[in-house]
Amino acid sequence: MFSRFRRVRAGLLLPAGVLVLACGQPEPSSGEPDEAQRLPGGDTTNTLLLGSGAFTRPASNITEEHAASFYTGNSFFNQSWVQAPSSTEARDGLGPLFNARSCSACHFKDGRGSPPLEEDAEFVGILLRLSVPGDEAGDAPVPDPEYGGQLQPFAINDVDPEGSPRVSYAEHSGEYADGDEYSLLEPRFEILDPKYGELASDLMISPRVAPAVFGLGLLAAIPDARLHELADPKDANGDGISGRINQVPDAETGASSVGRFGWKAEQPSVRQQAAGAFLGDMGITTSLFPQQDCTEAEAECQAAIVGGEPEISDELLDKVALYSSLLAVPVRSEWDHPVVLEGQRLFGALGCDGCHVPQHETGDHEFEELGGQVIFPYTDLLLHDMGDELSDERPSFDAEGNEWRTPPLWGLGRVLEVNGHDRLLHDGRARGVAEAVLWHGGEAEAAKEAFKGLSRDERDALVRFVESL
Amino acid sequence: MKQQNKASRNYRRASAKVLSRALIVAAGLGATLACSSESDTEAEAALPAESSEAIRTYGEIVHASYADSLDAAKDMDAAIESFLDDPSEDTLAAAKRSWLTAREPYLQTEVYRFYDGPIDNPDDGPEGMINAWPLDEAYIDYTLDDPSSGIINDPDVEISAESLMSLNEQGGEKNIATGFHAIEFLLWGQDQSDDGPGNRSYTDYVVADGDGHAERRALYLRTVSGLLVEHLQGLVDEWKDGEDNYRADFEKLEPKLALGRIFTGMINLSGFETGGERLQAALDSGSQEDEHSCFSDNTHRDMIQDIQGILNVWQGRYVRADRDEVEGVSLESIVREVDAALADEIDDQIHESLDLANDLETPFDQEIAPENEAGNERVSKLVTSLHKVDGALEEAFDKLGLEVMNME
Numbered sequence: 100m101f102s103r104f105r106r107v108r109a110g111l112l113l114p115a116g117v118l119v120l121a122c123g124q125p126e127p128s129s130g131e132p133d134e135a136q137r138l139p140g141g142d143t144t145n146t147l148l149l150g151s152g153a154f155t156r157p158a159s160n161i162t163e164e165h166a167a168s169f170y171t172g173n174s175f176f177n178q179s180w181v182q183a184p185s186s187t188e189a190r191d192g193l194g195p196l197f198n199a200r201s202c203s204a205c206h207f208k209d210g211r212g213s214p215p216l217e218e219d220a221e222f223v224g225i226l227l228r229l230s231v232p233g234d235e236a237g238d239a240p241v242p243d244p245e246y247g248g249q250l251q252p253f254a255i256n257d258v259d260p261e262g263s264p265r266v267s268y269a270e271h272s273g274e275y276a277d278g279d280e281y282s283l284l285e286p287r288f289e290i291l292d293p294k295y296g297e298l299a300s301d302l303m304i305s306p307r308v309a310p311a312v313f314g315l316g317l318l319a320a321i322p323d324a325r326l327h328e329l330a331d332p333k334d335a336n337g338d339g340i341s342g343r344i345n346q347v348p349d350a351e352t353g354a355s356s357v358g359r360f361g362w363k364a365e366q367p368s369v370r371q372q373a374a375g376a377f378l379g380d381m382g383i384t385t386s387l388f389p390q391q392d393c394t395e396a397e398a399e400c401q402a403a404i405v406g407g408e409p410e411i412s413d414e415l416l417d418k419v420a421l422y423s424s425l426l427a428v429p430v431r432s433e434w435d436h437p438v439v440l441e442g443q444r445l446f447g448a449l450g451c452d453g454c455h456v457p458q459h460e461t462g463d464h465e466f467e468e469l470g471g472q473v474i475f476p477y478t479d480l481l482l483h484d485m486g487d488e489l490s491d492e493r494p495s496f497d498a499e500g501n502e503w504r505t506p507p508l509w510g511l512g513r514v515l516e517v518n519g520h521d522r523l524l525h526d527g528r529a530r531g532v533a534e535a536v537l538w539h540g541g542e543a544e545a546a547k548e549a550f551k552g553l554s555r556d557e558r559d560a561l562v563r564f565v566e567s568l
Numbered sequence: 569m570k571q572q573n574k575a576s577r578n579y580r581r582a583s584a585k586v587l588s589r590a591l592i593v594a595a596g597l598g599a600t601l602a603c604s605s606e607s608d609t610e611a612e613a614a615l616p617a618e619s620s621e622a623i624r625t626y627g628e629i630v631h632a633s634y635a636d637s638l639d640a641a642k643d644m645d646a647a648i649e650s651f652l653d654d655p656s657e658d659t660l661a662a663a664k665r666s667w668l669t670a671r672e673p674y675l676q677t678e679v680y681r682f683y684d685g686p687i688d689n690p691d692d693g694p695e696g697m698i699n700a701w702p703l704d705e706a707y708i709d710y711t712l713d714d715p716s717s718g719i720i721n722d723p724d725v726e727i728s729a730e731s732l733m734s735l736n737e738q739g740g741e742k743n744i745a746t747g748f749h750a751i752e753f754l755l756w757g758q759d760q761s762d763d764g765p766g767n768r769s770y771t772d773y774v775v776a777d778g779d780g781h782a783e784r785r786a787l788y789l790r791t792v793s794g795l796l797v798e799h800l801q802g803l804v805d806e807w808k809d810g811e812d813n814y815r816a817d818f819e820k821l822e823p824k825l826a827l828g829r830i831f832t833g834m835i836n837l838s839g840f841e842t843g844g845e846r847l848q849a850a851l852d853s854g855s856q857e858d859e860h861s862c863f864s865d866n867t868h869r870d871m872i873q874d875i876q877g878i879l880n881v882w883q884g885r886y887v888r889a890d891r892d893e894v895e896g897v898s899l900e901s902i903v904r905e906v907d908a909a910l911a912d913e914i915d916d917q918i919h920e921s922l923d924l925a926n927d928l929e930t931p932f933d934q935e936i937a938p939e940n941e942a943g944n945e946r947v948s949k950l951v952t953s954l955h956k957v958d959g960a961l962e963e964a965f966d967k968l969g970l971e972v973m974n975m976e
Contacts (some may be wrong), residue, residue, distance in 0.1 A: 120868075146964075146972055147680060147832060147835055147836065147962070147972055148832065148836055148840075148972065149684075149972055150682075150683065150684035151684060151688065151689075151690035152682060152687070152836075156840065156846075157840075163952075163955070166844065166955070167851075167852055168846065168852070169844070169846055170845055170848040170849040170852065171843040171848075171849050171852040171853055173844075173845060173849065174702075174845070174849040174853065177702075178702065179704045180709075181704075181706065181713075184713075189853070189855065200743075204916065432970060432972075482864060516684075516690055517690070519690065
């Protein structure tokens with residue numbers, strides 16, 4: 100776990116190593132101020148707007164041509180879809196079953212969703228994937244035969260919604276090494292009023308919070324080769340951290356591709372991720388996913404009028420994909436504050452940067468704004484075992500139930516201002532950075548234990564650093 | 569977060585020292601150093617001396633324009649009350665006129681957005697309650713497609729100031745329940761014609777002739793109109809001189825921070841909001857669903873007065889509704905002192921945009937119609953011009969050494 104830390108320290112003993120560090124950029128987790136880190140998205144970084152609109156700006160270097168599509172993508176991202184048929188032809192085709200009427204319902208202001216913060220509030224910004232065990236022992240789980248792969252709590256007129264999701268929490272308390280106490284919320288999800296038959300006794304529920312949608316194009320532009328280089332599936336270097344690529348099918352070509360997006364890295368591209376969300380979350384078909392997710396039990400769903408084939412054209416889907424690809428990462432305000440730098444040093448010392456890899460250089464991308472940028476997303480986009488407590492016991496392609504993709508950390512501290520909450524992790528159980536760290540297990544067990552061993556000031560510094568990203 | 573921001577500025581120098589020390593250590597270890605290590609993004613040049621005066625002028629203009637907006641909204645509220653007391657073609661027409669009049673000063677205030685000031689700070693900024701768009705008509709009232717849609721036609725939903733505020737933007741940015749555009753829809757109705765605005769009948773508000781929901785519709789209109797007045801009053805209060813309010817805090821800020829906010833508003837309103845969200849998106853889709861004031865066909869005025877607001881701030885001069893003038897040291901003079909050519913460029917560019925906005929033909933939905941090449945060209949030129957305004961203002965932002973900061 101601490102091998103990376105030792106390696107950096109060892110480097111400092113060598114004058115030649117010092118020369119490299121001093122003249123180039125400081126090692127990202129060295130705790131040395133590095134002005135490049137002020138702009139986590141390189142030239143694309145939004146340096147003009149913070150506060151509640153911090154995630155809404157286009158890439159600072161956006162071309163005139165792409166700007167035209169960006170604003171249309173923005174409009175289709177924000178607008179509500181309506182039931183077909185409708186006079187607003189470009190925007191009809193909602194449902195029959197759905198989780199939200201618009202992208203922005205869950206990704207409000209291009210930010211992050213959360214579980215309901217008040218009891219009995221609706222599920223917006225979080226959804227439940229559903230599955231049951233496969234036929235044979237050892238088979239991958241399959242979508243629920245009655246309810247499909249995702250619970251859709253809303254429906255168009257004349258179709259019954261599938262049911263009402265609810266969450267409740269069990270509170271666990273714990274202690275840091277210095278005696279400070281903390282508490283963690285363990286969520287329990289359930290489905291009330293199931294409308295299409297009794298729920299399977301072995302039904303598995305996998306909650307998924309809507310992640311923020313800025314900076315996605317930059318993540319797409321990290322070369323495959325870089326991810327292969329970071330991957331260490333058999334932990335050959337013995338640092339306790341494996342890191343695996345989720346090889347997933349490209350829906351258009353069928354080719355096996357590097358998964359990058361989604362909580363389990365199950366989507367290979369922004370476009371496919373967007374098309375998946377259009378279908379699964381809003382019931383909008385695309386050329387990639389032309390079939391509605393209606394099971395045989397859901398006859399009215401199958402019979403409902405469609406809003407075109409597909410319901411969103413390739414042209415508009417492309418614009419929504421361009422929009423989410425070119426949303427800018429916000430500038431860092433506190434990149435050189437001494438407390439933040441101390442937190443940055445601890446982040447490296449604890450080995451957090453073993454998975455939350457600070458820096459990458461993007462390769463070529465179809466949008467030229469995104470190519471050749473030095474970026475600081477703090478992720479390796481790889482799958483890691485996060486322990487049983489976070490497991491949803493539901494594999495997705497190569498990803499095991501307890502494996503999750505390292506989420507990027509950039510912009511994380513601004514979610515509070517943009518979305519009014521600080522919930523983290525795939526089901527939003529963590530209230531802030533410290534709790535998120537405390538939920539880490541598996542490959543991150545040692546880092547978590549090291550975090551628990553820090554003093555309060557050190558913990559605060561680490562948290563402040565992560566919030567400064 | 570609040571205290572951290574100021575601290576981060578103070579520590580900027582300190583951290584540069586840390587780096588220098590690291591370099592000295594490296595040199596001590598025998599390495600030859602020939603690299604420049606730091607580039608401070610903050611310009612060292614001091615701001616022109618009259619910057620605080622320009623900030624004072626800004627506060628005066630903001631207050632005067634919100635006060636005008638409030639007065640006009642009160643007139644509108646009275647006209648709506650007269651209409652609801654006695655619905656007729658005439659009283660509806662008068663209410664519509666009062667809405668159009670109220671838009672004129674309000675649009676000039678849009679340039680005070682985007683820095684999470686009183687209008688749009690995420691805690692209680694009323695912007696989303698005042699001017700959010702686009703509007704999903706079916707969220708509020710019946711539409712051509714669905715005669716029973718919307719809050720008004722659902723007796724289970726309570727209509728009160730509190731309930732409508734909580735329904736605003738629930739479930740998506742387009743689910744707008746309150747503000748100017750909700751009132752606009754309730755007065756004009758959906759725009760179904762090519763050459764004119766929406767044509768809602770006053771009978772929608774006549775209990776005996778209506779669809780059974782006239783009373784709820786009237787209550788809705790009265791409620792959102794009252795809310796608008798209330799929200800504008802709050803803004804006037806925050807910008808009143810000599811009070812313990814946002815204005816006082818704003819004027820106490822380091823001038824660089826205050827100017828940073830002023831510029832942030834101008835930059836984001838010109839390129840992003842007006843040029844992008846309102847014009848470019850509408851042009852690209854060619855659909856009136858994407859025009860700003862689609863029910864009343866008043867979108868051209870929106871564009872003109874938004875740009876006028878940018879010009880007001882730039883010139884340090886605002887002509888009030890009663891033709892009185894508020895004038896003082898301008899942003900232009902500050903920029904001119906640092907870079908006269910840039911000041912000329914910004915001035916020319918804003919004026920060009922204003923001219924191009926005035927050149928738009930009405931109704932705007934026909935300007936963006938795909939077959940109207942000349943109209944598309946006029947809109948496109950305005951978009952390009954606004955992006956140039958944005959670019960030139962960004963240059964001034966950098967030249968003055970302003971920096972985008974966390975909001976306080």
